[in-house]
Amino acid sequence: MNNDARPTDDAARTPDLRMLSAFVDDELSERDSAVVREHLEHDEAAAAQVAAWRAQRAALRALCGATTRDDTQFVVLRPQVPWWRRTALAACWLLAGAGLVVCIEQFVLPNLSGGETMSFARRADVAYAVYTPEKRHPVEVAAAEEEHLISWLSKRLNRQLSVPSLQEYGYTLVGGRLLPGEAGPAAQFMYENQNGARLTLYVAGIPKDETAFRLFRDGNRRTFYWVSDGMGYALSGPIAEGKLRSIAVEVCSALGGRPEAWQ
């Protein structure tokens, strides 16, 4: 190859390895070949080198120059799936996966945990835990102003509320307060017996109508909760489940629910 920017007019120059190698392969221009041939005549070492390389080439051809014609000549072609079909398939799987996730979130998880009403019970439980230890301000409006309390909370919850009496269980009304609920205002009524033990009734609007009567436990606190006629009720207190349950049944029926359905 003479396109390698190799100065060829310098005849006195001794050819380097690259040139000798190209000479062996007949890749030099005629002029360069002549220069190399002339050089080889009086440089024995270079001549020996070239001879060795020629022998090497012959040996390599003898070594690996044979093609095996008897080989069965066939090529296995795997069917080519066009890229758009592969992409479409991947997209389909992705969509199916996303659909599955949505399905699980929409239908399976709420059924497992009780969903909305569960978080409703949790709120009631937290409200209980926050306000019952209060000594001086357990309620916003005390039981002394019961009428005002009921009309105020009824107005805020946009619903006629009534406060069931728990006298027969030894609990008297302390008062009530307004709280933020899941999707609007919620009301909490607090009761207390003569030992100072407190119960709360938490009331909030719940769009979903569900008659189930459930129990939520957190530590030693129990919360029975139910939904009746678009309102959610939760009765919380640190007392035995059986007793709390019978109070809850009482409250439910006092508020116009149908506790018979739970038994």
Next chain:
Amino acid sequence: MRRHVGQRRRKQRRLEQQLRRILSRARRHAYFSDFRVSFEADVVSWLPQLRRYARALTGDHAWADDLVQDTAERALARWKAFRPNSNLRAWLLTILRHLYIDQLRVRREIAVDEENAPWRNLEAPRGEVDGLVLRDVQRALYCLPLEQREVVLLVCVEELSYQEASIALGVPVGTIMSRLSRAREQMRVLLTEGPIHKSVSLKVVRNSS
């Protein structure tokens, strides 16, 4: 009446245009399928040479056969990427080289000096060429780094011109020249004064096939 004639003429013209479009599409299709058929035949005709080269390069017949199969498959699948009137053989060799390097990476290049290097399983060549024992040549060949071995094989055995080798390997002609001269010199040194003759533990497993 006149309007009728005009409509008919327009309709006719539209039909002619459609027909012409269909014909040109068919012609183009025919051209491509013709090209594809001859391309496939050309690829298949180079397979023996590819196999010979792959065997020499890898020193492993099974590997070489896989390599040739993969090369042919990839070439046929990407026939659209081949520019007509360019060097098909160099193109195929380039594909083969890329595949080989990929597979080498996977197999973690087996050192040539290792006891179980694949070339040791090759049939031990017998015979002498101008004073060189083929077995020693073989050993020297697999002592070369891959870069040098492929140039030596392409130029000396496959008889590619420097130009073709430079296309196949994707390097300038000057690089081909230097690699080749270095490879030759190293082989010569290995064959004349190298440790080959001293190493008695040369183990050649003869293949009975």
